[in-house]
Amino acid sequence: MEQQLEQLKQEALQKIEDAPSVKELNDVRVAYLGKKGPITDLLKGMGKLPAEERPKMGALVNVVRETVTTSLEEKMELLEQQAVNEKLEKETIDITLPGRPVKLGNHHPLTRVVEDIEDFFISMGYEVAEGPEVEQDYYNFEALNLPKGHPARDMQDSFYITEDVLLRTHTSPVQARTMAAKKGEPIKIICPGKVYRRDSDDATHSHQFTQIEGLVVGEDIRMSDLKGTLALFAKKMFGEEREIRLRPSFFPFTEPSVEMDISCFKCGGSGCNVCKKTGWIEILGSGMVHPNVLEMAGYDPTVFTGFAFGMGPERIAMLKYGVEDIRHFFTNDMRFISQFNRTEV
């Protein structure tokens, strides 16, 4: 019987090994371990054995049964794994095909530049001030030390609505309005907005464009404060390595007036096509608020001083992104706008 048992075991193990699929393996299970299988038969036949042999034989049968069962289970796992693998193989896709596009839009490049500038100055404690795009001549010119008859306020250069009302030619009237409203309080503002000039549209001119100006008024605001503020701004906006330089200039509403250059962000100062071989790029105009402007707004110029600066987001965007034609900003070609969809850091 022992011999028979051993033979049965070998036979079963062989069949398990040979079973090609889960189904056939299940047949083997039924055949050998099922209620009508030979092992069950053997167990049933135990009764015929002498009582003292029964435990020994019982143990032997159990060993065989466990061996077969273990083998079966192992094979079953293997087959199942194979089945899964086959299924996965069939499910394989071409991962190089493009993904489902996520529908996303993005900022206009000018908004991108304006918000960057706003955010820097907000972090420095500035408020964002806005004002009307259609302005009174008083705020646009007179309050800014450009009295009537001043050559800079030619009818030919501005879009007038009436003799006293025009489309603002700069965002400076927001400064004048803010000063008039704050009535002698210290001021720290940044003023972005659309402005208009009577220019024919071409690659470098636009009758509508954007400006962002800043104004700080307080007791004993110094020109060194202007320089320090602008230097920080240049680094934040154009890179840590940026140097600035101030050059004397002229604006009716500031005295002294300066223009600020930054070291070229493309070549670092060695000279290239962006900086026209000078190593420097003109970025903004600024200066100390003219005493007449302070006085007209009700600030005592012997006590209060201030600085102001202004720049053109179009110019900055053109320099930064290499845009060659200002009209791109207002054509709203999807192929243009959609390029400004990613971070620059």
Next chain:
Amino acid sequence: MYVSTKWLENYVDTKGIAPADLAEKITRAGIEVDTIIDRSEGLTNIVVGHVESCEKHPEADKLNICQVNVGEETVQIICGAPNVAAGQNIIAALPGAKLPGGMKIKKAKLRGEVSNGMICSLQELGVEGKTVAKAYAEGIYVLPADAKPGTDALSLLGLDDVILEFDLTPNRADALSMLGVAYEVGAILSQDVKLPKIEYTASNEKAEDFLKLKVEAKEDNPMYIAKVVKNVKVAESPLWLQNYLMAAGVRPHNNVVDITNFVLLEYGQPLHAFDYDRLATKEIVVRHAVEGEKITTLDDVERTLRAGQLVITNGKEPVALAGVMGGANSEVYDGTTTVVIESAYFAPASVRKTSKDVGLRSDASTRLEKGVDPNRVAEAAERAAQLLSELAGGEVLAGSVQFDELNKESVRIILSPDYVNRRLGMKIPMDEMVSILERLQIPVEAANGQLIVDAPTRRQDLRIKEDLIEEIARLYGYDEIPMTLPIGESVPGGLSSFQEKRRLVRRYLESAGLYQAITYSLTSRAESQSFALETAPVTELLMPMSEDRSVLRQSLLPHLLEATTYNVARRIDTVSLYETGSVFLGTQEDGLPKEVGHVAAVITGKWVNHAWQQENKKVDFFVMKGIIEGLMDTLGLTEKVTYTKATHDGLHPGRTADILLNGEVVGVLGQLHPSEQKKRDLKETYVTEINLALLLAESAEALVYEQVPRYPSMSRDIALVVSKDEAAGSLMEIIQEAGGKLLKDVTVFDLYEGDKVDEGMKSLAFSLTYFDADRTLTDEEVVTRHDKVLAALKEKSGAVLRG
């Protein structure tokens, strides 16, 4: 302003400083040098030649065979210029010579004849054609008879020069003269300025015996001085004078005119020369023109004058447009023998107005309209008299004829060094400040710790303390200013709630698939009110540049649609744009239109487009509505916003809705009317425009956390058959109302219109979710509630469950 460094050298010593370095120093000190023009760049091997003989080329009509003495030898040069002739001294470019533009001269054969070089025009040496004297404008340049063959022609022509082109700011009119530039450069280099010495011998005859002067328009002409010079021989100017004029961009004419131009450039004081005999009346009267009066100016244009324009007359008729241009009737010509030199101060505003009215800007008017130095008016006239005597053989009559009520006082400014330093944030010592002002030749005295400054009249831009602070700072060097930040109490910066929410709106719309556009505020009258949510009288420009940009917009949509059409025309089928910006309505009390912030959007094309999986879906009303619903949710306004069916001009009558906030219309959404689509070359296009100011003025509901459900909810789906006209919205309202507190949510999940329902009917399916936050609902409760909902539907809308 073109500044010849060679000419400048007469007044200030710049030796040893490379022109590029000088330009950099000038720029950093305050006057921007735009370009540096090296006039000899590329020019080599160019000498004086003497044409010994000139014969026609046997094989070519237009060519001449010239034997030219070029110093050590005589060579044959073929020349095609019409004005070449034997006996002339000319400019010869010899083999090996280089000309501007890279042209190289080589020995060559022209129609069988050897040519050992080229006889040059000034243009061929890089001189601008418009500055070449008319006599030589069309041919070769003829050098003076005393030029020595074989010597360097470039130095003779003053082309061994570097020109600095100044880009002057309006305040620095003082630098519109060589002397003004000399003061500036002298200050920068700490050099003295050498002024011209004016010496000549005057005649015994007196100018006042020859000429009478009457100034009737005293305010517009507070100073007028006339000198009379007799026995003038009008001729070509000496070469050095012509060279200076050409370097400055001025065309030489004859010695008299050239002298007036030279002095204008040297002193910044415009002069005019009249032919005394052609004046005819021995009288000059300065007055305002009579309306309709006529004058033919030097450019041979007859101009009709307007009342108030300042004119110089001979007592009868105008002979010059004061400060702008002379008249042809009194022009100096070859036969002129007696010259009247005018030097005057005309009021800047008067000159500016006349110059603008007649559309003439001259070297004279640009200087006069900025205000010339009152103290140089007389000096400039004397300088011209001197040069006429030296260079034109003139006899200057004693004295001058003049009218003078001009204020020539300088402005006194007193300031303390502490004031300067406090404004600059610096510590410049007082003696350093004094030294800077002295370098600028600005009279200054230091007394009792104060600087007492008398701003010279040549510097009209120096009026107040701040002007002097700038002078001190720019010459001390802006690089020396330290970098600090404002001290004092600091306030938190930030955006206003409107600005913050506007950023939120932009970010939301972009995350919803829309690109931000920026369009023009100015539009045509026809488009100004199209699609406007609210119309009011339009704001119109007084002098538009074109009809297309003549009126301010009252809706953002026309230009957004224009941008959409632009894109579609370039085969970009799917366009999704939005804009935030102002519209302009009516006129308020302050004379300004009411500016209202709006947001608008346009979508067209495919909203879902995943080509290789064959998934694409056109835009429709509900894409746009979904975007708006998402926006309202983002703004926390969902509960306050409703949509009602509406009609609007330009929009599809069956596919348009008003957007209401708390029951008030704040916007519109809909499909563009098919005829409007056709007009704009667009396919199905959906638009929206919302009054952003009203929308953002509404506060969001407080955001309070709602407990995450701990008990299960139960769903019941119903399919209703209702009339086609029945709005899903009203059915949902009925369901909401009847469902009460237990009804957590209701959504539409199917819409069917077709054969399986009766004509005129549709089937709408809703999914209802019942839920109680505090317990699990029983089936019975839900059934009871659900039955109530069904009953209400049947009662209020006749809806029956679909069988």
